[in-house]
Amino acid sequence: MTTPEDSPRQAIARAYIDSLLSHDPSAVKFAPHARRVENGLTTGFSGPGLIKALGNAFYYRAIIAIRNIELTESGDMVHSTFLIDAGLRGKRMVTVSVEESFLIPDGTIHHIRAKLRVPLKRARATA
Numbered sequence: 001m002t003t004p005e006d007s008p009r010q011a012i013a014r015a016y017i018d019s020l021l022s023h024d025p026s027a028v029k030f031a032p033h034a035r036r037v038e039n040g041l042t043t044g045f046s047g048p049g050l051i052k053a054l055g056n057a058f059y060y061r062a063i064i065a066i067r068n069i070e071l072t073e074s075g076d077m078v079h080s081t082f083l084i085d086a087g088l089r090g091k092r093m094v095t096v097s098v099e100e101s102f103l104i105p106d107g108t109i110h111h112i113r114a115k116l117r118v119p120l121k122r123a124r125a126t127a
Helices: 008-022 047-056
Strands: 030-038 041-044 063-074 077-088 091-103 109-117
Touching (some): 008 047, 008 063, 008 077, 008 091, 030 047, 041 047
Parallel strands (some): 030 109
Antiparallel strands (some): 030 041, 091 109
């Protein structure tokens, strides 16, 4: 949800982040040729394709919470960090650390570069 402290570009990026959980992409503004790259692999090839995925993709259905959202801005770029809790039937199974950078030169998202990390559990010491 947009906050009063958000700049116009930050509000656009936050609308995208919010849609990951709500599965309602109606407030997300993509350029027609938008791309999304996640951990080096292209996962979105067009604005319409990204909108469709946000509304329908099964992999977003596992998201049960998004928290600790932090946004910063530098020129046309908005950088975000946040945590995604994912699971089944409302039960959290994993938390993923996310860093996403959004190129927003004209009021629409042209490019998203995402890094997702699943923290490794530390092995318990045996005595």
